[in-house]
Structures are given as structure tokens and as C-alpha cells.
Amino acid sequence: MKPASKSSRGQAKTIRRIRRAVQVIALLLFFGLFIFVTYRTPIPGVSDIFYRFDPLTAITAMLAGRVFLTGLALSAITVIVTLLFGRVWCGWICPMGTTLDIFKPGKHRQKGSSNPPPEKWRMIKYLLLIFILVSALFGNQSLLFLDPVTMMTRTTANAVWPALSHGVYAAEGFLYNFDFLWDGLDVIHQAVIYPIFRDVRPVFPLAVPLFLLFAGIIALNWWAERFWCRYLCPLGGLLGLLSRLSPFHREVKETCTACSACVQRCPTGTIDPERDFASDPAECTVCYNCIETCPNGSAEFKWQLPKKKHGENLVYDPSRREVLSTIGLSAAAAALAQVEPITKRSPADLIRPPGADQVDFEALCIRCNECVRVCPTQGLQASFMEGGWQNLFTPRLTPRIGYCEFNCAACGQACPTGAIPLLSLEEKQHTPIGLARVDRNRCLPWAYNIDCIVCEESCPLADKAIRLEILDVVNGRGDTVTIKRPYVVKELCIGCGSCEYQCPMGGEAAICIFAYTEAGGYAGNDPTFVDSDNQN
């Protein structure tokens, strides 16, 4: 008996090692894709691979967008794997789960008084899942920012990576003050720093709130390990429901001595001493910690038909009444969302990525910020209240921070759900996202008779959507001077925002982009537009 248990422990140890290796590889893959698959080096269909395997975003995006998204069909694999093996996604793959495993209290603290929240809290994730699914049915994906993969991409793109980049560049900038370090720094910069961090200085308005949200979730690890996965994660809830049907689950044998060693090691705290150390397959992440820990090999994962036992209601399983009230609440919330002014008229400063107006953008967007990640100028930013509560964290162009780069269509390539359609570069260059407007009360030539034309210079269109009107004026000194006043040709302007970005006025630009409007036969880089006045 003993040698057998020893070998099963050894086996468990190996499996646990493999799990950790898989976790590390998956996390490295996540960051590798994050860092290296950018607009210069797109690998279509690969950069968003974690979304393709995420069944929650697949279901909600298809429900809300009322389309079948072939690209997300891979998530069926995750569903099948979960039906077979349980929540292995959570324990083996999920970049969020691995991050939570990395940032957890050290061993010396775990021994202290652990006082986790009531078991009933585990219900939150199921109710959240129901809420999200029902909202999606109503065409609303506002709460998808709670999907763990979107959480990872969004937080890394907006806060963690920019802060790291700034820290590295600040340190480098400091060292560049010492002339004798110059040559060595050049080598390091070219070989390591530039390929990783590129040359855009990171600026993200939502860095602090997004970081705090994420840091808060990590901090909850100190209350209960993997707090997020146990109580909150809607994807965990979905996979948990599927796991109940799994034929592969943990079994405790008669030889158990009730030593409770496994209880301490279980990251999701699902091993219940009061139920003969049984665990809930819906909570178990198949991490193998308990199997490895068990001193006499009394626990193992086994193939077995789902027993009736697993159908039993635990204290945190939602009752019919709770499910129904959550559905009702979701419907009420969907109705409440319709009250927001955005449903009547979209605000002019909510400039969406190219092509977003060709699809049901707001229904399809899962707030993952993949587009924000790949945008080379950082013009795409997560919105805050610009589109109301329901559009929190959806992307918008902020030309004062970065313009829509003429030679780039990366956002459409990165978008996992097609909320930003896949446009060819050619198509993108003819897709208007907004329209420039000169503020004549602020523009140097218009308001102060000072020459400038930076906006005209920066306009990327072959025919220039910003033209210059040349005229003689009398300036403040009483001199007659010739100046050039910019004006916008609306048939050509695609609203890329280069002009607004480059405008030398401090603070708000004297030329601004406003969201796309079809009013007035506005076409955007119209190839059929024939003009006579373009002969500077």
C-alpha cells in the first residue's frame, strides 16, 4: 500500500510541476504577445489568442452582437476541456489566475489566523455571470470589463506596462546625464530597451483608477487566496458550472486521517473538513496541490461518472429565487442603461476607432483594450464617462494624446470580436472617423495674425484636407503682413487627428476633431472629390 501511495504522490508532484510550467508558459505567452505583436509585427489571429479561448467573451459578444464570430469558436475547446477535466483553465492557463498565484501572501503569513469571507460569497460569481449573460441578451456588454482576460490586457496596457516603460526610460534618461555612460547605454537601448518599450512616451488618463482596481483584486488575495477566482470571477462561474458535469474529479479515500494538510494548501479553499474533505468540482482548479500534500495518498483525481452528489445544493449555489431576481435585476439594469443620453445622441468627443460605425460597435466591444494596446500613437484610450456608464473602458480616439496613424490599421487586426472591423490599410485610409474643425478664436493665424500652418503640414492626405487661405492683414504693430489661414475641406477630412495632435497651442488645440457625422454629404478622403483650389 505504501509504495503505491508514494508513487501517486510522486506523480502528483510531477503533474503539479507541469501545471506550474504551463502557467508560466501561458503567462509568458500572454506578455510576449502583449509586447511583441504590435502594429509593426502583426500576426493576425494570434495576438488575441487568449480571447479566442475565452468562452465568456465568445458567448456574450455573440449574444450582444447578434452575430456568429468564427474567430471565437476556439473557445469551444475550452468548454470541452472544462467538461472533461473541470476548471483547469483557472488553475493552469488563465493569466489572471497565474498573476494571483504569483502575488499571494508568503508562507509565514498563511499560518496566521485565516478568516475568509462567508462561503455564501461564492455565489457572487454565479450571479454576476447571470447578470452579464442576460445583459448581453439585451445587447449590453458593459460588465465585460470583469472578464479576467480583459482585466489583464486592459490593466497591463493602461497602467502596468506604461508605468514600467516610464520607469525604465526615466532611469535611462537619468543615466544619460553621465557622458561616460553614453556609449554603453546606446548599446543597451538599441538591443534591449527599444525593442521592448519602443519610442512612444506612455500617457494614459485611466492608469491610476485601472491600476487601483487591479491592485485591489490582488490585495484581496491576502484576505483569502485567489479571492477573485473564488468569489467574483464571472468566467470562473461559467467554467464552474460546466465543471459540475466533469467526469474527472477529486476523490478522498477511506485512508484519510483527517490531518487537514490539504485544506491549508487548497488555493480556492474548497476542501471542506465537515464534508469528509470533499471538494466542489465547480471550485476546484485541478491544481494538484492537495494530492501532492496528502501524506498518505488518500486523495486523487479519478475518472468517474458524475454522481448525484454533485447535484446537491451547497450553501452558495444560487437558489431559483436568486437566479430569477438576478435576471430581473439585469433586465432592470438594461433598461436603466437606455436612460443614458448616449442612447439618444452620441457625443461629439466620442471618436470611435476606424470602421466602428460600420458595425454594432457598442454591442460587440468587450472592453478588452487590445486596440489600446496596439495603437502606436496611444491615440486610442479607454473612455471614462464620455460614453456614459455603459461605455466605460470602450476605446475612443483622443487626438491630443495621439492621432490615428495614417499607415496603420492595427486596431482592426487586434480586435477579437470585430467591434473594430478588419479594414485593409487602403480602406482605413478612406474611412472617416471624425471631422476637423478650426477654432478661429484660438488659431494663431485666425485669431492673432501669426503664421503657423502646422495643421496643414501634418495632414497625411495626398490632397490635404486642410488648405490655406492666403491674405494680407494688418497685424498688431500696424504692419501689413501676408498670412495663411487654415480651413478644412470636409469632403476629404478623415478625422485622423494629426492636426489636433500637432497644433502648437498649449492645452486644448485650436483645431479639433469631432465624431463622425454624415451631415452635409461628408465622405472622408473622397476619391471622387474634384477640387479646383488645390494649387498652393
Place this chain on the structure above:
Amino acid sequence: MNKSMSRREALRWLTLTAAASLVACQPTNQAQNQPQSNAQPAEPVDNQPVNTPQTNTPSADQAYLSVVHGQDPAAITEAAVRALGGMERFVQNGFNVIIKPNICTDYYSYEYGATTNPIVVATLVSLALGAGAGRVRVMDYPFGGSAESAYVVSGIADAVQAAGGEMEVMNPAKFRSTQIPDGVSISNWDIYQDVLDCDLFINVPIAKQHGLATMTAGCKNMLGVIENRSAIHAQMGERIPDLVSLLRPELTVVDAIRTLMQNGPTGGSLDDVQINNTVIASHDVVTCDAYATRFLGLTPADIPYIVHAAERGLGVMDLNSVRIDETSL
């Protein structure tokens, strides 16, 4: 909590705090967004430009300005430099050379006349290396798209690397606030230090139309090695000569092979491009620009920055007063 801080904890805090304050307090050039005018006193931390530019006056058998027409960009570039006395006049053994083409955006390839002809740039790289240069770097600071992408789209990256040169993406950390002793409108600006420190600075602009300057060529190309260039536009006629007075490229080679006649400086339509198949070279950037004006149907007197630069003795604008060698291949 009666437990006092352990040594390890104290050290950890101290290190973290020190590192954080180091990073937080270090002065960044990027934060400095306002142009400095002469009214403000110069900051005491400014760099003093150390190497006074060499005068590089041509000897009797060397042209002041050489103009070569021909179909082959490499041949006319080589011939233009040869007429000045060859690259050996400018390069000494082991020289650290920086070549500054105009790679203004990553929007269109060089055929559209917005960026310098890659073969002209690559030929200069080969000539410099052939004359004994130790290291030849090519760089610009595009205002549209990333530098890396612009280098590739323009065709310059491939050509330069094939010729043995390096493309450098300008690093924001290497711009330093630098005094411009002869500045009239600006007294200091953030300048890319490598350009000031290198042994030879070769300016390889393309002559093209520009909305405000009416023509951009050699002098305006200096805007590619500074920060906050849009602020230069406010008094461009004075501020461009101010930059020239500091940067003093030792050799300027103007690409007038394909000239963008309108919708510059970015271009995008081949209809706006006129084929001139010409390369102009001189040690005097002002003379180069003065000559290049003809390709846009202008005269030197039409361009305020040329007039001001000549008035301030930064170069010669009167083309009749210098020796011009003009040949056709």
C-alpha cells in the same frame, strides 16, 4: 504592533524610496514644452556647444556648390561630392558620422517626393565608409508615424543597411537643452546631442514644397534633430537660421531628383511630383537652399529663412558670387 522595523525591512524601504525619488525627481526634457525666447535668461544647466564648426572653405580646385544632373541617383550623388573635393575633404579616419535625411513621415514611399531618395542616402553612407569613417549612422525624427516604420516605408532603412550604415531611432533621452549662442529668436532648445558630438554631420534633405516655408530643403531639415519642432513655426524665418547657426552641417547634399511641387511636406500623389534628376552639394547649406529654390519656381529672396541666414553670415545666398560646377551625366 510592538515589533520594530528589522534592518532588512529598513534597508528595503530605504532602497525603494531612494529609487523612487531618483526616478521621480530626474528632470526630463519632455516636460519642457515651452519655447524659450531671448527675453528669458538661459538656464545655467545648458550645454555649451564645444566644437566650433569647421569652416571647410573649398580650395581653388574645389567647387563651392556642385550641381549634377543625371538619371542614376548614385552616380550623380557621387559626382556632386567629387566636385567638392570628394568625401575625403570631409571625412578623416575613424570619424563618427551622422547623416540626416528627411524622413518626415511613414505615409508614403520615396517615389512621392516627401522623403529623401534612399539611393542618395546610401551612396553617402558608402562614400563616408570608403573615406575611412568609423561609424555611419542615419537618423531622423518623423512627425507622422513611428521612426522605425518611416525608415522602412521610405526605403531608406534597407538601402542604408545594405551600404553598411546603421539606422538609429532617436532616443528621447539624448535630447538636451542646449544654448544657441548666436540665436536671435531662440537662445536655447532641446537638441539631439549625438548630432552636436559627432565628427561629421551630413545633411541630406529633399527639396519640396512646404505650406509655411514655401520650400523645405537643407536649413529646414534641421528641425529633425530637435524636440518640440512645431514651436519653431511661430517665427520660422528667424528660428531656422538660429538652428543652422548652432548645428552647422559640414556637408549638405540636396536631393532634387523627384520634387514634390504641392501638398507638401507630406505628399501622397504622384501627380504632384516633378522629375528633376538633380543632386546639389555644398559645404554651405544656405547656398544649397538658395540654388534649390528654382525647382519650385522660386528665388532665394522669396524664402525668409534663406534671406535671414545670409544676412547673418551663416552662408551665401548670392549664387553669382560663388563657384558653381554644373554637370550632366
